[in-house]
Amino acid sequence: MSVAVIATYQSDFKTSDPTKTFPEQAQEAAVGAMKSVGMTPDDIDAVVFSLAPTFFMGVADADRWSVDHIFAAGKPIFRIHTGGATGGSAVHAAHALVSSGFARSVLIVGAERIAETPDAQKVLNLIFDAFYERDMPLSTNTSVALQLSRYLQNHGLTEEDMAQSVVRQRRNALSNPHAHLKGEITIDDVMNSKPIALPLKLFDICPRSSGSAAMIVGDESVAKRFQSRPAFINGVGGVSDTYWIGDRVTPTSRTDWSSLKVTEIAARRAYARAGITDPMREIQLVELYDPYSCAGYQQLEHYGFCPPGVAARLDREHVWDVKSGQVAVNPSGGTLCTNPIAITGLVRAIDAASQIMGTAGSMQVPNVRNALCSALGGIGQFASVTIFGAEPASH
Amino acid sequence: MNVYVLGTATHPPAIAQRGLRLEEIAYHTAHAALEDAGVSRQQLDHLTLGACDELDGRPISSMLMAAPAGGFLTDEMKVTDSGAMALCLGYARIKSGEFHLGLVSSWCKTSKTDVEYIMRLRGDPFFSRPIGLDMTTADGLLAQAVSEAFGVTEEEAARRAVAGFERARKNPRSLQHDVPSVPQVLDSEYAATPMRALHRAPMTDGAATLVLASEDFVRRNKHLKPLARITGVGWASDSYRLGASRLRSLQSFQKAWAQALAQSGAKSPDDFDVFELESQTSWHEAAFVRALAIQDETKVSPSGGPFAQNPLFCTGLVGAVEAALQVGGRAGAVQRKNVKRAAAHSCHGYAQQGNSFVCFESVESNP
Numbered sequence: 001m002s003v004a005v006i007a008t009y010q011s012d013f014k015t016s017d018p019t020k021t022f023p024e025q026a027q028e029a030a031v032g033a034m035k036s037v038g039m040t041p042d043d044i045d046a047v048v049f050s051l052a053p054t055f056f057m058g059v060a061d062a063d064r065w066s067v068d069h070i071f072a073a074g075k076p077i078f079r080i081h082t083g084g085a086t087g088g089s090a091v092h093a094a095h096a097l098v099s100s101g102f103a104r105s106v107l108i109v110g111a112e113r114i115a116e117t118p119d120a121q122k123v124l125n126l127i128f129d130a131f132y133e134r135d136m137p138l139s140t141n142t143s144v145a146l147q148l149s150r151y152l153q154n155h156g157l158t159e160e161d162m163a164q165s166v167v168r169q170r171r172n173a174l175s176n177p178h179a180h181l182k183g184e185i186t187i188d189d190v191m192n193s194k195p196i197a198l199p200l201k202l203f204d205i206c207p208r209s210s211g212s213a214a215m216i217v218g219d220e221s222v223a224k225r226f227q228s229r230p231a232f233i234n235g236v237g238g239v240s241d242t243y244w245i246g247d248r249v250t251p252t253s254r255t256d257w258s259s260l261k262v263t264e265i266a267a268r269r270a271y272a273r274a275g276i277t278d279p280m281r282e283i284q285l286v287e288l289y290d291p292y293s294c295a296g297y298q299q300l301e302h303y304g305f306c307p308p309g310v311a312a313r314l315d316r317e318h319v320w321d322v323k324s325g326q327v328a329v330n331p332s333g334g335t336l337c338t339n340p341i342a343i344t345g346l347v348r349a350i351d352a353a354s355q356i357m358g359t360a361g362s363m364q365v366p367n368v369r370n371a372l373c374s375a376l377g378g379i380g381q382f383a384s385v386t387i388f389g390a391e392p393a394s395h
Numbered sequence: 396m397n398v399y400v401l402g403t404a405t406h407p408p409a410i411a412q413r414g415l416r417l418e419e420i421a422y423h424t425a426h427a428a429l430e431d432a433g434v435s436r437q438q439l440d441h442l443t444l445g446a447c448d449e450l451d452g453r454p455i456s457s458m459l460m461a462a463p464a465g466g467f468l469t470d471e472m473k474v475t476d477s478g479a480m481a482l483c484l485g486y487a488r489i490k491s492g493e494f495h496l497g498l499v500s501s502w503c504k505t506s507k508t509d510v511e512y513i514m515r516l517r518g519d520p521f522f523s524r525p526i527g528l529d530m531t532t533a534d535g536l537l538a539q540a541v542s543e544a545f546g547v548t549e550e551e552a553a554r555r556a557v558a559g560f561e562r563a564r565k566n567p568r569s570l571q572h573d574v575p576s577v578p579q580v581l582d583s584e585y586a587a588t589p590m591r592a593l594h595r596a597p598m599t600d601g602a603a604t605l606v607l608a609s610e611d612f613v614r615r616n617k618h619l620k621p622l623a624r625i626t627g628v629g630w631a632s633d634s635y636r637l638g639a640s641r642l643r644s645l646q647s648f649q650k651a652w653a654q655a656l657a658q659s660g661a662k663s664p665d666d667f668d669v670f671e672l673e674s675q676t677s678w679h680e681a682a683f684v685r686a687l688a689i690q691d692e693t694k695v696s697p698s699g700g701p702f703a704q705n706p707l708f709c710t711g712l713v714g715a716v717e718a719a720l721q722v723g724g725r726a727g728a729v730q731r732k733n734v735k736r737a738a739a740h741s742c743h744g745y746a747q748q749g750n751s752f753v754c755f756e757s758v759e760s761n762p
Contacts (some may be wrong), residue, residue, distance in 0.1 A: 052455070054448070055454050060513060060516040063475075064635055067634065067635050067748070068635055072632055073632060076632075076654070077631075077749070078475075078484065079474060080475075081455070081474075081475045082471070095491070096487045096490075096491045099491035100487040126454050236493065238470035239470060239471075240442070240470070240471035241467070381458055381461075382457075
């Protein structure tokens with residue numbers, strides 16, 4: 001059974017939004033998605049709530065608080081939480097509900113309110129093991145700094161190479177009305193930004209964003225009724241690696257953490273389902289979960305767009321440019337410009353699907369037939385890849 | 396695509412499992428379920444977890460728990476509603492045709508957590524948190540509501556509690572709590588009027604895992620003998636607002652049941668031989684039995700339900716294991732005769748905001 005994206009909505013993203021409560025944010029997205037195609041709550045069979053740690057906002061199970069606001073009372077609803085990969089996993093869960101025949105239409109909705117906590121990093125520091133890792137001290141920034149150091153060394157790359165992605169994507173984000181960070185900056189701006197955990201500087205790192213998003217997926221009958229140009233979910237792939245970073249960097253590791261090799265497994269699974277054999281030729285656009293400047297390059301290499309260590313060099317040749325490149329990489333600006341953790345993966349999916357549906361507005365890239373989006377969680381431990389197509393894959 | 400249960404395991408329950416870390420409990424349970432099913436971890440293509448960060452005491456608890464629960468390099472997802480909801484999603488993932496062999500795992504160490512503190516954290520900051528609403532008061536409100544709606548008395552609730560403890564004593568997988576007398580229940584302190592302390596199932600530590608397989612996988616592995624077939628799942632949520640009408644109506648309970656029943660091929664509760672109900676208190680059981688119009692109450696929770704063990708977040712998944720064992724004829728001392736169909740109920744959220752059902756059917760042989 002083919003599963004189609006019927007409607008999407010995303011709010012504008014910013015550091016905080018004191019004008020709305022969490023359920024009101026979720027409601028904005030749910031209503032926005034339904035209204036965009038003339039659906040009503042009665043047209044929704046089930047709901048998947050995309051919500052990562054609630055420690056950021058201080059209300060446990062805030063999805064339950066939102067039930068009435070998103071018209072889910074009386075309906076099947078559950079919450080998906082796979083850390084940063086949550087939004088991607090939520091799309092995959094909704095895909096399973098439709099393709100299993102359990103539901104004809106599923107609303108995927110979520111909100112992020114990360115600015116409710118004075119310092120999200122302190123919450124994130126608690127994801128590391130209390131006995132072995134937390135005292136090092138590891139944080140998301142220091143751990144990725146270690147990863148990046150090794151990646152640069154392994155491939156003879158420089159910090160300036162990584163800075164290219166920030167420059168390109170902040171420029172892309174100028175076309176994205178929802179993006180949190182955007183603008184014309186230079187490599188020098190990135191290099192001169194405040195050191196956080198070297199080689200990471202402030203501009204190498206995503207912002208903390210608040211906002212909400214929703215996507216409605218459905219079977220052929222619902223798609224036919226509400227959407228003349230759906231995007232089809234043709235491939236889903238997910239993977240969960242070991243928790244222990246030390247076990248991901250040894251010569252005998254199944255996955256090389258320093259290059260995010262685990263993402264290759266997720267892509268391979270998604271490609272197999274979507275029938276993709278030559279990504280560079282068959283996929284025109286990618287929306288990557290790239291909270292750090294290196295993450296996009298690492299994923300492009302593992303998704304088969306170029307050999308290991310080459311993605312940043314190809315950026316110099318504008319291969320990833322939206323207008324003149326071979327593959328449009330993060331026309332939205334990506335996670336480097338907007339990171340509402342609970343729904344970042346969902347926003348990536350929305351930005352990819354919208355390009356196929358022709359609803360990407362000022363970000364629209366012409367002639368997108370296949371698009372890939374990704375989501376990562378848990379310090380490169382969880383990965384999900386979704387392939388959208390203009391036509392349903394022939395399984 | 397039919398979905399089968401190949402194997403199950405529950406961790407030996409304890410009031411406080413101090414000798415094992417949470418990941419060790421999950422590992423032992425997943426390992427036991429794989430052995431019970433006769434398959435290896437390497438054969439798994441997915442894992443569906445039911446876990447709660449707040450009860451586990453760490454953000455993104457699946458980072459630590461996924462691999463011990465069987466998830467190394469598999470496609471893993473986590474739901475945060477309840478262990479039983481993970482079973483519903485795990486079922487859908489195989490039913491979709493994308494997956495063929497997976498685990499559904501859940502755990503909860505209530506002993507290391509201030510559960511009521513977590514429950515108060517679930518309250519919205521504007522209305523329910525300032526009045527101090529927690530699990531106890533929410534369950535008390537439900538007891539009041541069903542008392543008015545169905546005429547349930549404290550005495551009936553006491554008799555049901557005693558019966559639950561008695562059934563649990565026979566269950567080899569239970570904690571073997573002492574069985575109180577009806578007067579002892581009626582003399583126990585009010586937890587939240589009219590609910591008394593001994594109307595409630597004591598919380599425990601525990602874990603549960605089910606091994607699910609597609610029909611394709613089972614056909615390709617003729618040596619495997621499925622324990623049960625899952626014939627239907629249903630779940631629904633009520634409003635967040637704890638109004639009396641919401642509590643009385645048991646709307647999400649009824650909707651979840653109707654959904655699961657419609658898929659199961661059965662016509663009514665009479666077609667089922669066992670109902671494993673997640674009755675956190677005997678008031679809940681009184682309401683659930685009436686809502687299902689169960690005439691023969693010997694069908695109700697032969698395992699003792701939460702009175703056997705109650706690792707809060709995964710109690711419903713433990714009930715699913717008990718239901719699968721019943722249709723598989725492997726429930727031991729609490730086995731009922733000729734069980735063809737069994738249903739496992741679970742609930743979550745304040746006063747059962749969310750409810751789910753999973754229906755099981757016996758399997759004669761490898762399909």
